[in-house]
Amino acid sequence: MQRAAEAKxxxxxxxxxxxxxxxxxxxxxxxxxxxxxxxxxxKALCFALFACAFNLLIGYVGLLSxxxxxxxxxxxxxxxxxxxxxxxxxxxxxxxxxxxAAVLGTIVGGLAIRRQGIYFAMITLALAQMMYxxxxxxxxxxxxxxxxxxxxxKLFGLFDLADQANMYIAxxxxxxxxxxxxxxxxNSPFGEVLKAIRENEMRAISLGYKTDRYKLLxxxxxxxxxxxxxxxxxxxxxxxxxxxVDWPMSGEVILMTLVGGLGTLFGPVAxxxxxxxxxxxxxxxxxxxxxVQGAIFVICVLLFRRxxxxxxxxxxxxxx
Amino acid sequence: MFEVLGISSQALFxxxxxxxxxxxxxxxxxxxxxxxxxxxxxxxxxHGAQYMLGAFTAxxxxxxxxxxxxxxxxxxxxxxxxxxxxxERLLLQWLYKLDHLYGLLLTFGLALIIEGTFRxxxxxxxxxxxxxxxxxxxxxxxxxxxxxxxxxxxxxxxAVCLTTWxxxxxxxxxxxxxxxxxxxxxxxxxxxxxxRMITLTYGFGVALAALAGVMAAPIYNVSPQMGANLVIVxxxxxxxGGMGSIMGAIVTGFGLGxxxxxxxxxxxxxxxxxxxxxxxxxxxxxxxxxxxxxx
Numbered sequence: 001m002q003r004a005a006e007a008k009x010x011x012x013x014x015x016x017x018x019x020x021x022x023x024x025x026x027x028x029x030x031x032x033x034x035x036x037x038x039x040x041x042x043k044a045l046c047f048a049l050f051a052c053a054f055n056l057l058i059g060y061v062g063l064l065s066x067x068x069x070x071x072x073x074x075x076x077x078x079x080x081x082x083x084x085x086x087x088x089x090x091x092x093x094x095x096x097x098x099x100x101a102a103v104l105g106t107i108v109g110g111l112a113i114r115r116q117g118i119y120f121a122m123i124t125l126a127l128a129q130m131m132y133x134x135x136x137x138x139x140x141x142x143x144x145x146x147x148x149x150x151x152x153x154k155l156f157g158l159f160d161l162a163d164q165a166n167m168y169i170a171x172x173x174x175x176x177x178x179x180x181x182x183x184x185x186x187n188s189p190f191g192e193v194l195k196a197i198r199e200n201e202m203r204a205i206s207l208g209y210k211t212d213r214y215k216l217l218x219x220x221x222x223x224x225x226x227x228x229x230x231x232x233x234x235x236x237x238x239x240x241x242x243x244x245v246d247w248p249m250s251g252e253v254i255l256m257t258l259v260g261g262l263g264t265l266f267g268p269v270a271x272x273x274x275x276x277x278x279x280x281x282x283x284x285x286x287x288x289x290x291x292v293q294g295a296i297f298v299i300c301v302l303l304f305r306r307x308x309x310x311x312x313x314x315x316x317x318x319x320x
Numbered sequence: 321m322f323e324v325l326g327i328s329s330q331a332l333f334x335x336x337x338x339x340x341x342x343x344x345x346x347x348x349x350x351x352x353x354x355x356x357x358x359x360x361x362x363x364x365x366x367h368g369a370q371y372m373l374g375a376f377t378a379x380x381x382x383x384x385x386x387x388x389x390x391x392x393x394x395x396x397x398x399x400x401x402x403x404x405x406x407x408e409r410l411l412l413q414w415l416y417k418l419d420h421l422y423g424l425l426l427t428f429g430l431a432l433i434i435e436g437t438f439r440x441x442x443x444x445x446x447x448x449x450x451x452x453x454x455x456x457x458x459x460x461x462x463x464x465x466x467x468x469x470x471x472x473x474x475x476x477x478x479a480v481c482l483t484t485w486x487x488x489x490x491x492x493x494x495x496x497x498x499x500x501x502x503x504x505x506x507x508x509x510x511x512x513x514x515x516r517m518i519t520l521t522y523g524f525g526v527a528l529a530a531l532a533g534v535m536a537a538p539i540y541n542v543s544p545q546m547g548a549n550l551v552i553v554x555x556x557x558x559x560x561g562g563m564g565s566i567m568g569a570i571v572t573g574f575g576l577g578x579x580x581x582x583x584x585x586x587x588x589x590x591x592x593x594x595x596x597x598x599x600x601x602x603x604x605x606x607x608x609x610x611x612x613x614x615x
Binding site (some may be wrong): 037059062064066111114115117118119121122123125126129130133134137206247254258271286288289290291293294295296297298300301302305 | 332357363405411414419420421422424425426427428430431432433434435436437439440524549552553555556558559589592593596597599600603604607610
């Protein structure tokens, strides 16, 4: 009885700390355009959503996908193509990109969960590389040029996204909506089963859970959210290019999540802002960016496995 | 000269030979990955970068020390293998008790550092490395022209692969190695220095990658990116073959090289992706891999 009561207060405290952190985040993001360039913030928000999507898989199911650029990049291509060539409004363009990512996620996830552990990472990486070659060969992606000058259009026929402020609000709302949805998924009964699989898959199977179905659904959800991020990014930058589907992009999203904190709610957001800011300052040093990224990987893995938010949560003894 | 399905024998066998050569590199690299994974439980993402380091060592030896190919094939694997040993002692040894994925992430970071550094100094374009004088020229076999160097690459890598297989599967040292893969604690209890064996295994796997790099130098150009995409293909090869068997890695490597070569002849558009397609098919039919022992 007493233990249950303790657990309940601990749970309440946890919700409390997460709610406060969420409000701080929203406040910061609403005020941020006064201090930073909107395009920079929108880029960071798209990557933050991408990292949250990736974290859903690695942080809560323990599956390392090394091919998430596949969903991000292909959603970005389809959304750009829909907006530019088909001339559909932005909400439908993002939806088309997201649907593409969901379909690709079902196929890739279905294949990759047939093997466990380290093979999972290699399979996702290989499939992403295969789709990268498709992106080079398919005419509609325009090869090295990418799809350029994508029109942002009018959201719901009302809000002109060519206006930077409107675009920022749209990106912010998309990000917050998906963030809350991911929070809901993680804290649902479904999310609890995912965590059980992460901790001990054999045990979850013995308890009667069809873990493959849970893993597949988690994979599809993660791919879908990555798709939302990619599709939105295509509208923000009015560009979809090979960079978004190539393997360094998959590495980058891993880096963001790792730096922020695997399996923490806010870690991917903090990590994405950290990495995007860093790259913003490092644009002048050319190829050294990769060296810096690599060094951060090594340092994080050896000394700093909890990440920024994980360490902070540990320090304050709260859950973030 | 004769034709098969409207394709000249020259083109067909030429591509088959290229396939065999690529297959040699796949075999050497996936062998190294499998040996390292067996002992360290780490997927060595740095493998592609270490292959590139082998090729660059050969290039440096020629350029700055005047030492040619034959020295390079001896020195480069030792030198790069030594850096591998340093990496294992300094970095990897702290990860053995953690989840596999940390090893993958650390070696991925190392690959970014090494390849980024080389790209800074040498750009993206390749540097030429010439075929050693002893192996220049070639033989006309009637149905195709066989350059001597390419024949050497196929024969020598096959010999290296088979020697490795023999050492691991048929000698006392190999028996220790296999035992330590199964149960390191028990093997240590018998008085065998397992940590040193792990270090040397990593050095050996890395040396194999460097050896492949030296052999690749005269065929492809020496460039900082030469290993980055190759390592992803080799991962697919490893998924197809499964890492449980040494011979499996060798057979899969050569076999996929040949399949890739044939695809270049009959359906060139798919030559980049055929190995990944094979991987998908294998995952659907035999999820554990062709030579895998369970997942």
